[in-house]
Amino acid sequence: MLNVRKSQDRGVASFGWLRSQHTFSFGHYFDPAHMGVGPLRVINEDRVAPGRGFDPHSHQNMEIISYVLDGALEHKDSMGNGSVLRYGDVQRMSAGTGVTHSEYNGSKTEPVHFLQIWVIPSEAGGAPGYEEKHFDAADKRGKLRLIASRDGREGSVSLRQDAAIYATILDGADAVSHPLPPGRQAYVQVARGSVTVNGCALQAGDAVQVTDEAVVGLSAAKDAEVLLFDLPL
Template identity: 80%
Template sequence: MLDVRKSNDRGAASFGWLKSRHTFSFGHYHDPKHMGFGPLRVINEDHVQPGRGFDSHGHRNMEIISYVLDGALEHKDSMGNGSVLRYGDVQRMSAGSGVVHSEYNHSKTEGVHFLQIWIEPNTVGEAPGYEEKHFDTASKTGRLRLIASADGREGSVSMRQDASIYATILNGADAVSHQLAAGRQAYVHVVRGSVTANGVALNGGDALKVTAEDLVTLEQAEAAEVLVFDLPQ
């Protein structure tokens, strides 16, 4: 079964310094039909103005993944980590028993654009943890590159959930497929550009829920960047 989630149907938030679109219920946006998909709980697309950001705040029992699209995102946390993330960088923070962090636009002149993804862990109360890795454009072009997984295989960041996240950059005749095992489902999120997923035309910000299918196929792309989430049902 295929279920489309259009970009303009997402929740919206605007605070001057921040413009955000929420795929699932978050903050002041609440929609009982869009509370998550399996353990995937949040995909927020954030645009943050120069020099602004999220002050220190706490999280518990959530796997938080940041995927930077443009600009520079500065991170600091109560575990002592501090870094500046740019395009190609993927950060995983396991909130576990509790962590405090802040996120700011590192630049005073240019905006930062990133996705923040929350995945519910399969264990709670664990010690918090942190990891970041870089995935260059070539590693994602014309293929599905594993960027996050339960076991950190293939050089991906690891997370406390039986889930996998793949990133791909496609254009023209490029086409990729991902096999879904029994009991699995997929969420396809188009970061930018356009692509056809299992015969459904999607544009930037659109998404596709894939259930009771054994294959995800992406083709007919135009300057597309796409995330594919392989999730338990």
């Protein structure tokens, strides 16, 4: 079964310096029909103006993943971490018992475009943690590259949840597939371009929840970059 979430139906927050599109309920946007999928709680597509950003704020009991699409995302946190993330970088921050962080556009001239993803951990508490890794475009082109997993396998960042996130870049005749065993579901988010998922045509910003299917197939893409979430039901 496919449950499509079109880009134009997402919640929108616009503050001049920030334009954010919310796949699921977040902040002032609330829709009881879109509260997340399994432990996947947030996918925000954020565009931040040069030199602006999110002042220090706190989180608890959440796995927070940043996936940079364009520009420079500057991060600082109460654990002492500080870095500037660029395209291909994936950051995971485990909020655990509590962490404070800030996120700013690291450029004074160019906007930054990124996806912020929240996954509910399997257990509350624990010490906060931080990790970041770089995934070259070549590693994602024409294949599903694991970028986050419970055990950090295959060079992915680790998550405190039985979930996996894959990234892929597809174009033309490229096609990839991912099996869905019983008890699992998938959520496919199109970051850019267009792609067909199990026969359903999607554009940039669109997403689809896939349940009761043995396989998730991605094909007929045009300049597409896609995230695939493998999640418990």
